[in-house]
Amino acid sequence: xxxxxxxxxxxxxxxxxxxxxxxxxxxxxxxxxxxxxxxxxxxxxxxxxxxxxxxxxxxxxxxxxxxxxxxxxxxxxxxxxxxxxxxxxxxxxxxxxxxxxxxxxxxxxxxxxxxxxxxxxxxxxxxxxxxxxxxxxxxxxxxxxxxxxxxxxxxxxxxxxxxxxxxxxxxxxxxxxxxxxxxxxxxxxxxxxxxxxxxxxxxxxxxxxxxxxxxxxxxxxxxxxxxxxxxxxxxxxxxxxxxxxxxxxxxxxxxx
Ligand SMILES: [Zn+2]
Ligand SMILES: [Zn+2]
Numbered sequence: 391x392x393x394x395x396x397x398x399x400x401x402x403x404x405x406x407x408x409x410x411x412x413x414x415x416x417x418x419x420x421x422x423x424x425x426x427x428x429x430x431x432x433x434x435x436x437x438x439x440x441x442x443x444x445x446x447x448x449x450x451x452x453x454x455x456x457x458x459x460x461x462x463x464x465x466x467x468x469x470x471x472x473x474x475x476x477x478x479x480x481x482x483x484x485x486x487x488x489x490x491x492x493x494x495x496x497x498x499x500x501x502x503x504x505x506x507x508x509x510x511x512x513x514x515x516x517x518x519x520x521x522x523x524x525x526x527x528x529x530x531x532x533x534x535x536x537x538x539x540x541x542x543x544x545x546x547x548x549x550x551x552x553x554x555x556x557x558x559x560x561x562x563x564x565x566x567x568x569x570x571x572x573x574x575x576x577x578x579x580x581x582x583x584x585x586x587x588x589x590x591x592x593x594x595x596x597x598x599x600x601x602x603x604x605x606x607x608x609x610x611x612x613x614x615x616x617x618x619x620x621x622x623x624x625x626x627x628x629x630x631x632x633x634x635x636x637x638x639x640x641x642x643x644x645x646x
Contacts, residue, residue, distance in 0.1 A: 396424040396630045397609045398460060398534060399485055399574060399599030404448055405429035405462075406437035407603045411455050418609035424630070425609060427452055428460030428485050428599075432467040435489070442474060449480045458482040458631055462536060465526045466490040466498060478531075479639045483631040485599075486532035486571070488540065491515065491522050499542055506544040512553060515542060520561050527565035531638040534572045534597045534629065537579035538562065550582040559585045563592045570637050572597040572629045575614035578607065583617065590621045597629035 401407030402414050404427075409417065411427055418425035430438035431445055439445050445461070452459045462485045463470035470486075490500040499507065499515065506515075519541060526535070545553050566573055566589065573589040575581060578601035590596065596618050602608030618628060626633070 393625050394422050394424050395598055395611050395615050395625070395628065396426065396458065396632075397600045397602070397611050398426045398458070398483060398597045398629060398631070399428045399462065399536060399576070400426060400602040400608045401429055401462075402427050404451070405431075405439060406435065407608070409605060409608055411451060411457065413605070414608050415455055415457050417605060421609045423609040423611060424458070426458035426460045426483070426631075427455075428462045428483075430464075431461045432464040432469055432489075434464050434467045440469070442472060442477070445473065445477060449477065460485055460631075462487055463530070463532065464489050465522065465530060466492060470530060470532075481636070481639065483533040483629075483636045484531065484638050485534045485536045485574075486526050486530045487536040488519070488522055488526065488538075491519050491542075493518050501540050501542055504543065506542055512545055512548075515545070516553065516555070516558055520558050523562050524565045527569040527571055532571060533631065533636050533638055534574050534599070535566060536574050536599065537576040537581075537601065538566075538573055539581040539585060540576075540579045551584055554582070554585060556584075559588050563589045563594055566594050567592050570595075574599045575617055576601050577610055577612075577614050578602070580613065580617075583621075586617060587621055590618075590623055595627070595629050595634070596623050 572595040598611040
């Protein structure tokens with residue numbers, strides 16, 4: 391079979407997506423894309439899998455389809471730490487997300503909140519963001535960092551090349567490289583080219599993600615693929631859990 395891109399990150403009605411698993415698979419196949427389901431597994435997303443029994447039922451459902459079995463876990467939430475060992479190898483890949491950043495005093499700043507703490511400077515926020523990212527890379531058993539450049543919405547009116555210092559990008563890329571975590575090029579939250587180039591130059595694996603929730607979004611990885619190709623990433627080096635495996639389900643992680 392000729393190579394087809396893998397959409398490692400998409401949602402179904404089992405969390406906050408609009409498509410059933412069958413419809414997601416059909417949509418991806420129609421676009422010539424290999425599908426994954428990666429629903430939210432977190433106490434802190436409104437429509438999400440919130441229990442271990444729910445995760446087990448989710449994986450049971452996915453077993454009925456020819457689809458990669460992912461999950462998107464919030465770093466700031468506890469559920470990923472509670473996953474029992476027997477469920478771990480049933481995921482083809484796991485995704486970590488920085489949907490909220492813990493400041494030094496423990497305050498959580500949610501990416502989608504309109505209320506950015508008035509006394510918090512963008513620089514202090516970015517320092518905390520990078521510190522959270524580094525801890526995620528050290529502690530969280532995931533294969534992919536979702537939408538690595540998703541930051542608090544109120545900072546999005548400034549160019550990302552200003553909000554992100556080059557030293558921030560270097561630390562983020564180095565943390566992912568050291569942990570063997572892939573950098574997602576998200577179609578929903580597109581990263582600026584400079585940081586993707588830095589990740590590629592460092593040898594960080596690249597992953598494509600639609601982060602699709604609606605029928606039109608699911609499996610749409612055309613722009614992420616074009617960006618990866620423009621940076622000379624070979625197609626078959628783009629992350630595919632079936633081809634490259636999962637660092638989180640490698641034998642040393644499977645022992646109970
Ligand atoms: Zn996300
Ligand atoms: Zn997502």
